[in-house]
Amino acid sequence: MTERLYFNDSYCFEASSLVTKAEFDTEKSEWSLVLDRTIFHPSGGGQPSDEGQISSHRVLSLATDKDLAIIRHNVACKEGASFSPGDLVFLKVDEVVRRRHARLHSAGHLMDVAVRKMGLMFEPSKAYHYPEGSYVEYHGSVPVEERELIAKKIMSVANETIQKTKDTDLVKSRVGEDGTRLVFLSSEDIGCPCGGTHVKHVKEIEHVTVTRLVKKKKFIRVCYSVTNLQ
Structure with missing residues (x-):
């Protein structure tokens, strides 16, 4: 695990870590x-x-094996490099990318908070927290003529929540x-099952x-x- x-x-x-399993793909090097x-x-x-490096080797991709509860790190191989179980390696995540992902992800959770505070009868379905085209999707419907008004209201409630949340x-x-991890954006958040990364305080989202x-x-x-997404 x-x-x-x-x-x-x-x-x-x-952080530092120990290799528990290492496999080399000769075709992909x-x-x-x-x-x-x-x-x-x-x-x-x-x-x-995330993006980053493991002992100065670029991380190409990451994959989760849910059955074994492990994460596989696929790493670009520099000439002569090798890994074995028991090796101590050093991990470095790209901080700019991580903070960007955390802000977008927390902003998606903030949409849930705003929708709930407005009393909208939406049931969460799925989300997409990428820099291009972020959204949160719900089971539900809104009349065409009301969509623009409700969008503005969700935005207003979300940003008001950011501003009014205490620094502490x-x-x-x-x-x-x-065993499910629950994330709470603030004390007024009822919580949401989540396995991702988040800001430390909603004010780091700045404005949605x-x-x-x-x-x-x-x-x-x-x-x-x-706003101001690097």
């Missing part, structure tokens, strides 16, 4: 590494994978009785813009963007 250090600290950008613990978040839950009211997470509401079959999609 790979210990996910980012569960407790999304701003842990460097890359290593697939399993580590005892990692700071790298693999894509999932609508959030993209930090983003928190805990593990529920069934709800660009539009779109009907997708039986779903309503809330499209959003985040």
